[in-house]
Amino acid sequence: xxxxxxxxxxxxxxxxxxxxxxxxxxxxxxxxxxxxxxxxxxxxxxxxxxxxxxxxxxxxxxxxxxxxxxxxxxxxxxxxxxxxxxxxxxxxxxxxxxxxxxxxxxxxxxxxxxxxxxxxxxxxxxxxxxxxxxxxxxxxxxxxxxxxxxxxxxxxxxxxxxxxxxxxxxxxxxxxxxxxxxxxxxxxxxxxxxxxxxxxxxxxxxxxxxxxxxxxxxxxxxxxxxxxxxxxxxxxxxxxxxxxxxxxxxxxxxxxxxxxxxxxxxxxxxxxxxxxxxxxxxxxxxxxxxxxxxxxxxxxxxxxxxxxxxxxxxxxxxxxxxxxxxxxxxxxxxxxxxxxxxxxxxxxxxxxxxxxxxxxxxxxxxxxxxxxxxxxxxxxxxxxxxxxxxxxxxxxxxxxxxxxx
Amino acid sequence: xxxxxxxxxxxxxxxxxxxxxxxxxxxxxxxxxxxxxxxxxxxxxxxxxxxxxxxxxxxxxxxxxxxxxxxxxxxxxxxxxxxxxxxxxxxxxxxxxxxxxxxxxxxxxxxxxxxxxxxxxxxxxxxxxxxxxxxxxxxxxxxxxxxxxxxxxxxxxxxxxxxxxxxxxxxxxxxxxxxxxxxxx
Numbered sequence: 001x002x003x004x005x006x007x008x009x010x011x012x013x014x015x016x017x018x019x020x021x022x023x024x025x026x027x028x029x030x031x032x033x034x035x036x037x038x039x040x041x042x043x044x045x046x047x048x049x050x051x052x053x054x055x056x057x058x059x060x061x062x063x064x065x066x067x068x069x070x071x072x073x074x075x076x077x078x079x080x081x082x083x084x085x086x087x088x089x090x091x092x093x094x095x096x097x098x099x100x101x102x103x104x105x106x107x108x109x110x111x112x113x114x115x116x117x118x119x120x121x122x123x124x125x126x127x128x129x130x131x132x133x134x135x136x137x138x139x140x141x142x143x144x145x146x147x148x149x150x151x152x153x154x155x156x157x158x159x160x161x162x163x164x165x166x167x168x169x170x171x172x173x174x175x176x177x178x179x180x181x182x183x184x185x186x187x188x189x190x191x192x193x194x195x196x197x198x199x200x201x202x203x204x205x206x207x208x209x210x211x212x213x214x215x216x217x218x219x220x221x222x223x224x225x226x227x228x229x230x231x232x233x234x235x236x237x238x239x240x241x242x243x244x245x246x247x248x249x250x251x252x253x254x255x256x257x258x259x260x261x262x263x264x265x266x267x268x269x270x271x272x273x274x275x276x277x278x279x280x281x282x283x284x285x286x287x288x289x290x291x292x293x294x295x296x297x298x299x300x301x302x303x304x305x306x307x308x309x310x311x312x313x314x315x316x317x318x319x320x321x322x323x324x325x326x327x328x329x330x331x332x333x334x335x336x337x338x339x340x341x342x343x344x345x346x347x348x349x350x351x352x353x354x355x356x357x358x359x360x361x362x363x364x365x366x367x368x369x370x371x372x373x374x375x376x377x378x379x380x381x382x383x384x385x386x387x388x389x390x391x392x393x394x395x396x397x398x399x400x401x402x403x404x405x
Numbered sequence: 406x407x408x409x410x411x412x413x414x415x416x417x418x419x420x421x422x423x424x425x426x427x428x429x430x431x432x433x434x435x436x437x438x439x440x441x442x443x444x445x446x447x448x449x450x451x452x453x454x455x456x457x458x459x460x461x462x463x464x465x466x467x468x469x470x471x472x473x474x475x476x477x478x479x480x481x482x483x484x485x486x487x488x489x490x491x492x493x494x495x496x497x498x499x500x501x502x503x504x505x506x507x508x509x510x511x512x513x514x515x516x517x518x519x520x521x522x523x524x525x526x527x528x529x530x531x532x533x534x535x536x537x538x539x540x541x542x543x544x545x546x547x548x549x550x551x552x553x554x555x556x557x558x559x560x561x562x563x564x565x566x567x568x569x570x571x572x573x574x575x576x577x578x579x580x581x582x583x584x585x586x587x588x589x590x
Contacts, residue, residue, distance in 0.1 A: 096436070151463045
């Protein structure tokens with residue numbers, strides 16, 4: 001490409017260093033195909049896993065007829081949805097109505113491209129040998145890495161939003177208004193808790209973020225736990241999963257943004273939703289739990305990474321199902337309060353504390369003093385803000401007719 | 406290959422831009438804008454400005470147009486408007502003149518100057534090195550232009566606070582408790 005030593009158009013993967021020939025194209029196609037098939041399979045199994053687990057938690061049996069333990073239930077449902085009649089409401093905006101499911105689905109697929117699912121990160125940078133070519137076990141490693149996740153999660157808003165609007169019906173519209181407000185608000189918390197990880201890793205590339213965490217140097221404790229908690233909550237809201245599933249609150253909105261959808265378009269929304277759950281769990285594993293990093297107990301070098309990744313992924317998938325079975329839905333104002341008044345200030349403050357700790361270490365200052373000074377500054381600012389709010393409230397109570405405030 | 410990508414993306418950008426102006430339904434116009442923004446992002450990628458491409462999507466497509474759509478939906482203005490009447494007299498003629506003038510100025514500048522059409526050199530040339538895109542931007546932003554950067558941040562904050570203060574209605578005692586959002590469409 002160019003003489004400058006830097007990332008090529010195709011990203012940081014060592015596969016493309018020696019130029020792009022037929023072998024490179026074939027390996028890339030293989031990776032894309034494998035990721036695509038794996039994701040579809042994973043969604044099928046995830047839906048079965050969720051239904052089975054929830055029915056266990058609710059003392060029910062759950063799907064048990066299609067295949068052993070009902071494992072083919074999703075397949076059967078999918079085939080049924082394929083052959084159902086595809087209805088398009090008369091008052092709908094036909095073009096947008098047809099476009100919306102794909103706007104949900106495509107970002108869900110794309111996010112998984114940057115997740116390193118395996119590779120040996122102890123000592124090396126996680127490259128493995130595939131048909132004699134060195135490469136990473138991820139579809140792509142773009143220089144913007146984790147920003148692609150943020151970009152795609154913000155594009156995913158369109159799917160839900162336009163589905164609700166284009167239905168030409170009241171309840172889906174309410175759901176889509178809720179959805180856009182919720183997803184845009186929680187994106188801020190998601191991004192801010194991410195910055196703490198980037199501060200420690202010093203790179204946007206997912207491969208480098210994982211490589212920085214090798215040898216048990218996991219971001220979970222390197223960033224002192226709080227960013228991961230914030231990220232997990234914000235991700236749950238971003239995924240519209242319970243307890244933040246106001247977008248598809250059956251009891252209030254008939255069904256939610258997809259009320260008017262039927263047949264395969266309806267199925268596409270749920271495909272996207274479960275795929276997002278899987279990819280978001282994978283992203284959390286990548287960011288905070290060292291991705292495929294873990295003690296090697298197998299003889300084949302690359303197998304252990306894949307296994308560890310899978311174990312960590314299952315942990316989060318289980319947690320998401322557990323949350324759904326346990327927690328009741330938030331009220332809308334509680335949702336907004338949690339996002340804007342708790343998560344965003346918390347992650348921002350945490351970022352400042354972490355940064356002051358790091359700067360003090362770099363400059364050779366006393367780290368504890370730096371952190372305490374930062375906390376004092378933040379406490380002073382919070383006090384001023386509280387004072388201003390109280391003054392405004394008092395003025396409003398004294399003179400409810402008058403002016404601004 | 407870069408030329409081919411440029412031609413395709415330029416077509417998408419232009420088609421989107423025309424859509425924003427010509428389409429009558431506000432939601433369709435906003436979606437055309439999204440198409441334009443995506444085309445721009447790919448153009449940035451084509452110039453190896455990866456970070457700008459990502460920010461283009463996150464900020465413009467992911468936040469700003471979503472807010473446009475949010476407002477369109479919330480206010481229920483997503484109906485076809487009567488475009489035969491000009492809101493301000495002479496507005497369209499004036500817009501055409503100003504638009505053509507701006508285009509002429511830009512074209513004249515590009516034709517006469519020796520910088521050439523902004524390309525890779527204009528974006529990454531002066532700060533090129535072995536560092537990543539993001540690092541180069543951060544280096545410049547937090548050294549040479551740090552005051553401008555901080556001033557912009559302050560300006561944006563002030564404008565947000567100002568918008569909140571100004572959009573706040575006069576509170577009347579009898580309907581003070583009624584929530585605003587409950588009466589949409």
